[in-house]
Structure formats: C-alpha cells, structure tokens
Amino acid sequence: MDNLNHLLEGFAHVVTPMNLLLALIGVTIGTAVGVLPGIGPAMTVALLLPVTYGMEPTQAFIMFAGIFYGGMYGGSTTSILLNTPGESSSVVTAIEGNKMAKAGRAAQALATAAIGSFVAGTIGTLLLVLVAPLVVDFAVGLGAPDYFAIMLLSFIAVTAVLGSSRIRGFASLLVGLVIGIVGIDSVSGQQRLTFGVPQLADGIDVVVVAVGIFAVGEALWVAAHLRRKPAGVIPVGVPWMGREDWKRSWKPWLRGTAFGFPFGAMPAGGAEIPTFLSYATEKKLTKHPEQFGKGAIEGVAGPEAANNASAAGTLVPMLAIGLPTNATAAVMLAAFQSYGIQPGPLLFERESGLVWALIASLFIGNLLLLLLNLPLAPAWARLLRIPRPYLYAGIVFFASMGAYAVNAQPLDLFLLLTLGLIGFGMRRFGLPVLPLIVGVILGPRAELQGRRSLQLSGGELSGLLGGPVSYVIYAVIVLVLAWPLVRRYIVRPLVEQRA
Amino acid sequence: MSLDVDERTDSGSRRPSGADRAQYGVCAFLALLGVLVIVDATGIAHTTSSTDPIGPRTVPVLLGVLLLVIAVVYIVDVARGGRAEPEAGEDVDLTNPIDWRTVLLLIGAFVVNAVLIEPLGWVISGALLFWGTAFALGNRHYLRNLAIAVALSLITFYAFAIGLGVNLPAGVLQGIL
Structure with a gap:
C-alpha cells in the first residue's frame, strides 16, 4: 500500500494551521464565486488563479483543491435557487431542484445536494487515489507516437462527441490551435505569428486565453443581452433533511457517483451525460414517479452526486496523462503550467509531495465544504441578489487584474479584449468554447510529440504509428469520425429491419 | 439598487427569421x-x-x-440553413436584439484601463474600469459606484500587490500608497 503511505504523507503536509487556513479560504472563495450567477467552475478557477501567483506551488494547489470543489458546489446552489443554470452540468439539477425550492423544499434540495456532493466527492477522490497510479503505470510505457495519438483523440473527442455541431466544434478547435502556435517554436527557435512583437515571443499565456474567453467573453455577451429584471431568488433557511429524505437520497447518491466517475475520467465523458443518465435512472427506479417533474428529491440527489464524482474523475487523466477533459480541468492544467509543472506520468515521481498534498486537500476541502455550506446556505443565497452591473463590473475588474498580473504588460490587456471579443462571437454563433481551450493547451504539446515521433522515423509518416496503443486509438478516432455515417447506413437500416 | 431601464430604445427587433446570415x-x-x-x-x-x-x-x-x-x-x-443557438445563461435574455451601445461602452471602459494602467497605476485605472463597466451596464448611482470602485481597487492593490507580491503598477501614486 505504497499509495496509502503517500496519501498519509500528503495529509501530514496539509494539516498545518496555515495550510488548513488556505484550504478554508479556497473553499469559501470558491463557493462564493461559484454561487455568483454567470460564473461557472472553470471561470471561478481562472479568475482566482492570480490570487495564488505569489504563493508556493504546494500552498497554491491546496487552495485550488478548495476552489475546485467549492466552485462546483456553488453552481448547484445557483441552479436550485434561480432555475437558470450557468453550466450544462447543472441543467439536470435545476429540473427537480428548482421545483422543490418553489414547493417550499429549498432547504431539503440544498441539503441533499450538499451531502450528495460530499459523498460523491469523497468516494470519487478515493477512486482517484486507486485509479491514478494504475493509469500512470500504463502511461509511463507510452512513447511519443502514443501521446500524439492520445492528444489527437482528445481533440476529436471534445469537438465531435460533445456539442451539437461538428463544424462549429472544429472551427473552435482550429482557432485554439492557431492561438497555441503563437510564439517561439520550441524545437527550432523560429518565431511564429508574432508579427515582430517581442512580447508575443513567449506565446499567449493560457491564463489570458481562459480569462478572456470565459470571463470577458461572458461579460460582453451578458452586456449585449442583459436581462433587465434578474430572475427571482427563492429565500432559504438552513438546509436540513428529514428521515424520509435521507431514505430517498442515499441510493441515488451512490448510483450517481457510479455514473459520474467513469464518465469524468474518459477523454470525452464530461458531466452532462452522467447527470442525464442518473436522472433517467432515478426516474425509473423511484417509488414516487408522480413527483418527478414536480420536485422529486431523487432527481436532485442523483445528478448532483454524478456531477461531483465526474469532477473527481476528470482529475485522473489530468494528473496522470496531462489530458484535460473538461473546461475546469483545462484551467487547472494551465495553473500547473504557470508554475512550470507539467502534469503527466512523471508528475507522480517528480512532484510526488505536491500531488499527494493536492489529493489530500481534495478530501479536506470536501469535508470543509460540507461543514461550511450547511450553515452558510442562507448567506450564499443572498449573493444571488447582487445587482448585475456590480457583478459583471467585478468580473471585468478581476479579469483585467489577473491578466495584467501574469506578465505585467499592458499588451496582455489588449489580447484579453481581443480574446473576449472572440468569446463573445462564439457565444453569439453557438461555437463551443471547450475545443478552443483544449486546442490552446494541448496543441503545442501535440506538435512536439508529433515532431518527436517523426524524428525517430526520419520524417516518414509511418513514425506516427508507434505501437498497439496508437493502433487502438487511431481505430477509435476513425470510429468516432465515421459514426454519423455508420449510424445512417448500418445502424438505422438494421433498426428499421427489425421494426 | 435598481437597474435603470430608461433610454433603451433599440431600433425594433430585427431577429432574422430564416437563415442567420451573419x-x-x-x-x-x-x-x-x-x-x-x-x-x-x-x-x-x-x-x-x-x-x-x-x-x-x-x-x-x-x-x-x-x-x-x-x-x-x-x-x-x-x-443549407444550418445555425446554432446563441448561448443562454442566468442573466441573458435572448428575446432582445444585441444591445451594441452597452457592449461598446463596456469595451471603452476596458480600453481606458489598458491604456492608463501603466501611467496612472492600477488604483486609478482599475477604479475607472469598475465605475465605467457599472455605468455601461446601466447603473446610475455615480457617487456610490465611485466609492465602491475606489475601495475595490485600493483593497486589491494592498492585498495582492503589497500583500501577495502580485505585479500591479502603482503609477503616479508611487510613494503615496
């Protein structure tokens, strides 16, 4: 039980008064910012990145663990009390959660969400401890061609599987890849797309891209379509659950966790599919089918657990392979990179102390969240009433501060605005944001691995086909790309034949 | 703390009915x-x-x-008539056309900060940014917003630049702050 020892060391590292305080601050800020309408978990982490610039990496990541789970939890409060969820993973929570709140059961909805998040987060983090080292063992044996194939799969997966339009997904991915190649080419030292601007030689910082697309883009988009009368907030007391609520919640929590974690850990899993699956399952298994659509507690408990377990699941590929599978993980990866740390199989060896401290603080952050959120729910609910001009002025204010603080150059603010305008256009035309962010982060690494593979083969394209792992991955890519055709010419005729 | 809704007369709703040519x-x-x-x-x-x-x-x-x-x-x-839905959200009301006046005012506030941050320093430019954005979004409590903006930029300057060592310029207030 080597990992258990590492984890215990991690706990020993975190349980100092200073670090516990940082975890508490992270959880509090994360929840507060996550509760604010219009701010999802990814934007929460991106906006709060600069706060940690002056800290040691370990301390920064202790805080990030809190911000990560806090931002997740905050989002569910918003969707229960406001019924207009900001991120797609909370859509399902809003269906039953808001109905419960309207029926005067907001306290129970928040309680089952909070406790369910705790249960799912704890089990999910435990699974992370068990699974991540296995993935590392597998990933250590991979060569450059395999990595190239994995990144290619991740590009294809975020564009072709998620989102409604493949064309728009690929457009977004390509823009991201172009942003990624700005700067000095790491292999040859040549400048690309810098237009002679010296500040661009280091490339466009991922933090500036994330803050620009998420925060500034969102502020501009809201400015264009500001709802002049904010949606009504349902007042709430301290969350609690009766005996009956507990009886109806615990099984959905566990089932939701079982759906969420594996989907989170897959390259294109995300949180949407497991939350929908969990909702459908609970609807089928419930003893109170008449309550579904009118505020059934199972419909909050299951999807909320699935959402949080999926968040824990995304950390497996993020830490073990360096592969972000959702926007929040992508921003976390950017946070690692801003400290000069590259997640991947070697991370567990080189930065063992840091990784296990991070995982330990995920457990602690989860517990703190539960202790904090049950009594503080009424205070969080009050945050939802913040006047919108102040909210978005605050977002733009902190976004500018953070983007400037990365390199201390005003040029970054103009880049931030340009990226914000791109984000605005993407929202207007329904282009998904995630492929762009993944393209910016993984693009340069994919190019590096691809060139490395071709170096081994002396420029022959066959160098990209490394071994069995890359064969399997290319087969999956072909299947994903050909899926619409397969469905049209093979699956549908078969179904029709049977019918 | 209300949102002023006056002077928001957009030139009719020109929602494209068929294809989204933009x-x-x-x-x-x-x-x-x-x-x-x-x-x-x-x-x-x-x-x-x-x-x-x-x-x-x-x-x-x-x-x-x-x-x-x-x-x-x-x-x-x-x-061929393909289109994608604009993104919905908590504070987004898609029934109205894009309000360019608000968007341009917000961009203006943003550019003012980007230009002034080095000469005047974060405390002044950041306060202008917050005040300008709140104004752009329709808040007309000028004095109260100014107080909030100055307080916010002073707090962030002391907390981040001096407390946590984040890079923020002092500008003309160098030596005073």
Whole structure:
C-alpha cells in the first residue's frame, strides 16, 4: 500500500494551521464565486488563479483543491435557487431542484445536494487515489507516437462527441490551435505569428486565453443581452433533511457517483451525460414517479452526486496523462503550467509531495465544504441578489487584474479584449468554447510529440504509428469520425429491419 | 439598487427569421485567419535538420489549410440553413436584439484601463474600469459606484500587490500608497 503511505504523507503536509487556513479560504472563495450567477467552475478557477501567483506551488494547489470543489458546489446552489443554470452540468439539477425550492423544499434540495456532493466527492477522490497510479503505470510505457495519438483523440473527442455541431466544434478547435502556435517554436527557435512583437515571443499565456474567453467573453455577451429584471431568488433557511429524505437520497447518491466517475475520467465523458443518465435512472427506479417533474428529491440527489464524482474523475487523466477533459480541468492544467509543472506520468515521481498534498486537500476541502455550506446556505443565497452591473463590473475588474498580473504588460490587456471579443462571437454563433481551450493547451504539446515521433522515423509518416496503443486509438478516432455515417447506413437500416 | 431601464430604445427587433446570415462573417473570419497563418508560415525560415525533419512550417501550413477547408464547409452548412443557438445563461435574455451601445461602452471602459494602467497605476485605472463597466451596464448611482470602485481597487492593490507580491503598477501614486 505504497499509495496509502503517500496519501498519509500528503495529509501530514496539509494539516498545518496555515495550510488548513488556505484550504478554508479556497473553499469559501470558491463557493462564493461559484454561487455568483454567470460564473461557472472553470471561470471561478481562472479568475482566482492570480490570487495564488505569489504563493508556493504546494500552498497554491491546496487552495485550488478548495476552489475546485467549492466552485462546483456553488453552481448547484445557483441552479436550485434561480432555475437558470450557468453550466450544462447543472441543467439536470435545476429540473427537480428548482421545483422543490418553489414547493417550499429549498432547504431539503440544498441539503441533499450538499451531502450528495460530499459523498460523491469523497468516494470519487478515493477512486482517484486507486485509479491514478494504475493509469500512470500504463502511461509511463507510452512513447511519443502514443501521446500524439492520445492528444489527437482528445481533440476529436471534445469537438465531435460533445456539442451539437461538428463544424462549429472544429472551427473552435482550429482557432485554439492557431492561438497555441503563437510564439517561439520550441524545437527550432523560429518565431511564429508574432508579427515582430517581442512580447508575443513567449506565446499567449493560457491564463489570458481562459480569462478572456470565459470571463470577458461572458461579460460582453451578458452586456449585449442583459436581462433587465434578474430572475427571482427563492429565500432559504438552513438546509436540513428529514428521515424520509435521507431514505430517498442515499441510493441515488451512490448510483450517481457510479455514473459520474467513469464518465469524468474518459477523454470525452464530461458531466452532462452522467447527470442525464442518473436522472433517467432515478426516474425509473423511484417509488414516487408522480413527483418527478414536480420536485422529486431523487432527481436532485442523483445528478448532483454524478456531477461531483465526474469532477473527481476528470482529475485522473489530468494528473496522470496531462489530458484535460473538461473546461475546469483545462484551467487547472494551465495553473500547473504557470508554475512550470507539467502534469503527466512523471508528475507522480517528480512532484510526488505536491500531488499527494493536492489529493489530500481534495478530501479536506470536501469535508470543509460540507461543514461550511450547511450553515452558510442562507448567506450564499443572498449573493444571488447582487445587482448585475456590480457583478459583471467585478468580473471585468478581476479579469483585467489577473491578466495584467501574469506578465505585467499592458499588451496582455489588449489580447484579453481581443480574446473576449472572440468569446463573445462564439457565444453569439453557438461555437463551443471547450475545443478552443483544449486546442490552446494541448496543441503545442501535440506538435512536439508529433515532431518527436517523426524524428525517430526520419520524417516518414509511418513514425506516427508507434505501437498497439496508437493502433487502438487511431481505430477509435476513425470510429468516432465515421459514426454519423455508420449510424445512417448500418445502424438505422438494421433498426428499421427489425421494426 | 435598481437597474435603470430608461433610454433603451433599440431600433425594433430585427431577429432574422430564416437563415442567420451573419454566420457568413464567421466563415470569413476563419478563412482570413487561415490565409494569415499560411502567409506568416511562408515567412518562417524553413530549417529542417536530422533532429527535426518536419521543421517549424509544416504545422502552421496544415492548420491554415484546415481553416480554409472548415470555412468552406461552414459556408455550405450556412447556405443549407444550418445555425446554432446563441448561448443562454442566468442573466441573458435572448428575446432582445444585441444591445451594441452597452457592449461598446463596456469595451471603452476596458480600453481606458489598458491604456492608463501603466501611467496612472492600477488604483486609478482599475477604479475607472469598475465605475465605467457599472455605468455601461446601466447603473446610475455615480457617487456610490465611485466609492465602491475606489475601495475595490485600493483593497486589491494592498492585498495582492503589497500583500501577495502580485505585479500591479502603482503609477503616479508611487510613494503615496
């Protein structure tokens, strides 16, 4: 039980008064910012990145663990009390959660969400401890061609599987890849797309891209379509659950966790599919089918657990392979990179102390969240009433501060605005944001691995086909790309034949 | 703490009923970006070596070509009536057309900060940014907003620049703060 020892060391590292305080601050800020309408978990982490610039990496990541789970939890409060969820993973929570709140059961909805998040987060983090080292063992044996194939799969997966339009997904991915190649080419030292601007030689910082697309883009988009009368907030007391609520919640929590974690850990899993699956399952298994659509507690408990377990699941590929599978993980990866740390199989060896401290603080952050959120729910609910001009002025204010603080150059603010305008256009035309962010982060690494593979083969394209792992991955890519055709010419005729 | 709703008379609601023609603008943007990337790539010295047989040019050229291809496919999709829903959200009301006045005012506030941050310092430019954004979004409590803006920029300056060592310029207030 080597990992258990590492984890215990991690706990020993975190349980100092200073670090516990940082975890508490992270959880509090994360929840507060996550509760604010219009701010999802990814934007929460991106906006709060600069706060940690002056800290040691370990301390920064202790805080990030809190911000990560806090931002997740905050989002569910918003969707229960406001019924207009900001991120797609909370859509399902809003269906039953808001109905419960309207029926005067907001306290129970928040309680089952909070406790369910705790249960799912704890089990999910435990699974992370068990699974991540296995993935590392597998990933250590991979060569450059395999990595190239994995990144290619991740590009294809975020564009072709998620989102409604493949064309728009690929457009977004390509823009991201172009942003990624700005700067000095790491292999040859040549400048690309810098237009002679010296500040661009280091490339466009991922933090500036994330803050620009998420925060500034969102502020501009809201400015264009500001709802002049904010949606009504349902007042709430301290969350609690009766005996009956507990009886109806615990099984959905566990089932939701079982759906969420594996989907989170897959390259294109995300949180949407497991939350929908969990909702459908609970609807089928419930003893109170008449309550579904009118505020059934199972419909909050299951999807909320699935959402949080999926968040824990995304950390497996993020830490073990360096592969972000959702926007929040992508921003976390950017946070690692801003400290000069590259997640991947070697991370567990080189930065063992840091990784296990991070995982330990995920457990602690989860517990703190539960202790904090049950009594503080009424205070969080009050945050939802913040006047919108102040909210978005605050977002733009902190976004500018953070983007400037990365390199201390005003040029970054103009880049931030340009990226914000791109984000605005993407929202207007329904282009998904995630492929762009993944393209910016993984693009340069994919190019590096691809060139490395071709170096081994002396420029022959066959160098990209490394071994069995890359064969399997290319087969999956072909299947994903050909899926619409397969469905049209093979699956549908078969179904029709049977019918 | 109310939102002023006056003087928001937009010139009718011009929601396109059929195809969303503005999407051709996106196609043009993608195509232009593709050309730009290719032109830039041809200006890169083509240095290949035994350790780097494909050189720094191949990937940009490939991306440029793919951008042109996706632009064409996108045009075909739009011409065939393809469209994607604008993003919804908690504070987004899609029934109104885009309110350009608010957007431009917000961009203005943003640019003011970007230009003034080094000469005047974060405390002044950041306060202007907050005040200007709140104004752009329709809040008309001038004095109260000024107080909030100054308080916010002072707090962030002391907490982040002085407390946590984050890079924020003091500007003209150097020595006073």
